[in-house]
Every structure is written in C-alpha cells, then in structure tokens.
Amino acid sequence: MHYPLYVQRGDGQGYHGVFADFPWVEAEGGTFDDLAVNAERLVQRMYHCSEHILPAPTSDMSALQALDMDDGEGLWMFVDIDLTNVQSHSVSVQISLRRSVLQEIDLAAQRRHIGRSAYIALACLHELAHAGDAGALRRF
16 A cells, blocks of 8 residues: 655655654655655554554545645655555444544543544543453453
8 A cells, every 4th residue: 555655854864754644653764765665664563463453545645735744845755565464453443423522532642642543442441440340451
C-alpha cells in the first residue's frame, strides 16, 4: 500500500519524513530511497503483532496539503509499505457517538499523547475494572 510521507531536509545532510496516516512515525534517511526503506521498516515494526489497527492510506492531495504538517517547506512522497507479513491483534469496531463527545475524546487523547482507539480502550478497561473485572487490565 502507498502511504504519503511528508519529507523535509534534515538538520544535517539527509531527509526527515512524517507519515500523514502514522503521525507518530518519524523516519530519517540520507537519500530518498534510504528514507523510504527506513520509513517502511518503522511502520512494519510498529504494527506487527500490535494492538493497533492499520489505517487506510490517505491519497487525496488536497487533504494532505491542508494538514498542519505541510508547512510548504517540504514535499509529499508515497512510500510503498509491504503489509503482507504484518499481523495486528486488533479488530475493528464501529460505534456511534455524538460529535461533541468524539471531540472531547480526541482532545483528551491528544493531551495524553495517545490515539483515539487507545484512549477508548483504556476507558473501557477502566469501566471493566470498576465493574469488578480486575483481570481486564492484566489481560490488556
């Protein structure tokens, strides 16, 4: 799958990249090819056997250019990430929430430097523990 990576010159001689769909993954490389290889390996390592759900890649250039990370000083490149051997232990769940509740969840998750899914999972585990399932936290 081709994921967009926002690339800027690094502090020294090389490049620094941040994914739009994985904003917590930052890669470095001396060349564009090195950067792409390093970025792919980081995503594969982060998601293999993890609890994270792999997001679909963003391909809309207008949406990418509207992101805060696009400061006009870099460029977008698409990195082909081989996900064939990446296995996640997570399952996708669809829920409905009021928009205002979702906004509060996103703000709280951002303050804790975690994603929305992790924040909701922690809230659910908290409720399970409160309901008397003390083993829920250990199993997580």
